[in-house]
Amino acid sequence: MLGFHDTRKWVYTQHIDGKYQRLRRWAFLALNVLLFATPWVRIAGSPALRFDLADRRLFAFGAMYTASDTLLLLLLLLFLAFSLFFFTALFGRLWCGYACPQTVFLDTFVRPIERWIEGEWTTRRRRDAGPLTFALAWRKAAKWTLFAAAAFLVSMGFMSFWAGGPELWTGRAGPVEYSLVAISSAVFFADFAWFKEQFCNYLCPYARFQSALTDDRTLLIGYDPRRGEPRGGKDAKEAGRCIECSKCVNVCPQGIDIRDGFQLECIGCAACVDACTGVMGKLGHETLVDYGSLASLAGRKASLLRPRTAVYAALLTILAVTAVALMHSRVPFEASVSRAPGSLFTMDGDGYVRNTYFLRLANNAARPDSLHFAVSVEGLAGADVTAPQVSLAPMQDQLLPLIVRIRAGASTPRTLPMRVRVAALTGQRVLTTTFETGGLDARD
Numbered sequence: 188m189l190g191f192h193d194t195r196k197w198v199y200t201q202h203i204d205g206k207y208q209r210l211r212r213w214a215f216l217a218l219n220v221l222l223f224a225t226p227w228v229r230i231a232g233s234p235a236l237r238f239d240l241a242d243r244r245l246f247a248f249g250a251m252y253t254a255s256d257t258l259l260l261l262l263l264l265l266f267l268a269f270s271l272f273f274f275t276a277l278f279g280r281l282w283c284g285y286a287c288p289q290t291v292f293l294d295t296f297v298r299p300i301e302r303w304i305e306g307e308w309t310t311r312r313r314r315d316a317g318p319l320t321f322a323l324a325w326r327k328a329a330k331w332t333l334f335a336a337a338a339f340l341v342s343m344g345f346m347s348f349w350a351g352g353p354e355l356w357t358g359r360a361g362p363v364e365y366s367l368v369a370i371s372s373a374v375f376f377a378d379f380a381w382f383k384e385q386f387c388n389y390l391c392p393y394a395r396f397q398s399a400l401t402d403d404r405t406l407l408i409g410y411d412p413r414r415g416e417p418r419g420g421k422d423a424k425e426a427g428r429c430i431e432c433s434k435c436v437n438v439c440p441q442g443i444d445i446r447d448g449f450q451l452e453c454i455g456c457a458a459c460v461d462a463c464t465g466v467m468g469k470l471g472h473e474t475l476v477d478y479g480s481l482a483s484l485a486g487r488k489a490s491l492l493r494p495r496t497a498v499y500a501a502l503l504t505i506l507a508v509t510a511v512a513l514m515h516s517r518v519p520f521e522a523s524v525s526r527a528p529g530s531l532f533t534m535d536g537d538g539y540v541r542n543t544y545f546l547r548l549a550n551n552a553a554r555p556d557s558l559h560f561a562v563s564v565e566g567l568a569g570a571d572v573t574a575p576q577v578s579l580a581p582m583q584d585q586l587l588p589l590i591v592r593i594r595a596g597a598s599t600p601r602t603l604p605m606r607v608r609v610a611a612l613t614g615q616r617v618l619t620t621t622f623e624t625g626g627l628d629a630r631d
C-alpha cells in the first residue's frame with residue numbers, strides 16, 4: 188500500500204454540479220484568463236501590469252511608478268487592506284470560495300485531473316485503501332505528472348508578472364527567474380499532490396484572522412436547524428427535515444459536516460448548498476443549507492449597515508479620494524539634482540564662481556512620444572547657466588551636467604539658496620539646492 192489513507196485523513200470529494208458551482212467555474216475561468224493573459228497585454232508600449240523588482244519599477248495600466256511614488260503605493264496597500272476588512276465583514280469567505288488562488292487551482296486543475304485519471308470519489312477511496320496494484324501505480328504516476336505540469340504552468344503565470352510574459356515564455360528571462368519558477372513549481376506540486384485542503388486549515392493567515400473580522404451578520408453558509416432538525420425519521424421527507432443523505436458532507440472539499448454549525452474550516456464553496464438544493468428540491472422542499480448569517484439562522488434581522496462596516500466604508504472613501512487627488516497632481520517624470528562629487532565650487536579665471544551639479548531626469552510616462560525637458564535656474568540674480576535641454580523616450584532616464592556661475596562680491600554669503608525648475612509638457616518639478624560661493628576667504 189502507498190499509505191495514502193494512514194498518514195492523514197484524506198478527503199475524497201464527491202463531484203457536484205449546481206447553480207453556485209457553475210458561478211464558481213465562470214469566476215475561475217475569468218481569473219485564469221487574468222493570470223495568464225495580463226502579462227502579455229501592453230498599454231501604450233509598456234506592460235499592463237508588471238513588478239520590475241530589478242529596476243524597482245511598477246508598470247500599471249499605462250503608467251510607470253517608481254520609488255518617488257511610494258506614498259501612492261502605500262495608499263494603495265492601505266486601500267487593499269481595508270477593502271479586505273470591509274469585504275470580509277460583509278461577505279465572509281466569499282473570497283475563499285470564489286477567488287482564492289488555492290481554491291481556483293484545486294478546482295481548475297487538481298480535482299478535475301484526479302477525477303479524470305482516478306475515477307469518482309468512491310473508486311478513488313476504494314483503490315487507495317487497497318493493495319498497490321499496477322492500475323493504482325500508473326494512475327498515481329499519470330496524475331502526479333499532470334500535477335507537475337499544472338504546477339509549472341501556474342508558476343510561469345505568476346512569474347510572468349515579474350519577468351514579463353513574452354520574456355519568460357520565450358526563454359529570454361534570466362537564470363534567477365527560471366530558478367524561482369523551478370522552486371515555485373516544486374512548492375505548487377507539493378500543494379497539489381499532498382497539502383491540498385490542509386493549506387486552508389493550517390497555513391492560510393487570512394483564514395486565521397477571519398473570526399476577528401466577522402460578526403453574526405456576516406454572510407456565511409449555514410444549515411438551518413430550525414427546519415432540518417430532528418434529522419431522519421419516517422416523516423422527514425414529507426416534513427422537509429434533513430433526511431440524513433450525507434450528500435452535503437460527501438461534496439465538502441474540506442471534509443466537514445456543515446450541520447454541526449459554522450466551522451473555521453469552511454471555505455464557503457457552496458458545494459453543500461448545491462447538494463442539499465438538489466436533494467431537497469427533488470422532495471419539493473427548500474434547501475436546508477444556504478447562504479445566510481448567524482443572525483438570520485437564529486431568526487434575527489441581519490442588516491449590511493453596522494458600525495464596523497460603516498467605519499471601513501468611511502476609511503475606504505477617504506483613502507480613495509486622497510489617492511485620486513494624488514494621481515491627479517502626479518507629475519509622470521522624475522528629476523533630482525545633486526552636486527558633482529569632489530567639487531563644492533571652482534573659481535573661474537574671469538572672476539565667476541562655478542558650481543557643477545548632476546541632474547537626473549527620468550521619463551516615467553508610458554506614452555509612446557518622447558518628453559522634452561526645459562531646465563532653468565531661479566533664485567540667483569545674474570547667474571550664467573549652462574542647462575541641458577533634452578528629450579527622453581518613454582521609460583528612459585539620463586544623468587546630465589548642470590553648470591551655474593555667478594559673479595560673487597565681497598558681501599555675497601557663503602551659501603545661497605537656489606531652485607532648479609524642470610518643465611515638461613506633462614508638468615513641472617521644482618528642486619531646491621544651494622550654490623556655494625566659498626565665502627570671502629576663498630576669493631581673497
Ligand code: SF4
Binds near residue numbers: 435455457460
Ligand atoms: S461546509 Fe459547505 S461551503 Fe463549507 S467548505 Fe464544506 S461544502 Fe464548502
Ligand code: SF4
Binds near residue numbers: 462
Ligand atoms: S444534503 Fe441536506 S438533507 Fe442531505 S444530509 Fe445534508 S442537510 Fe441533510
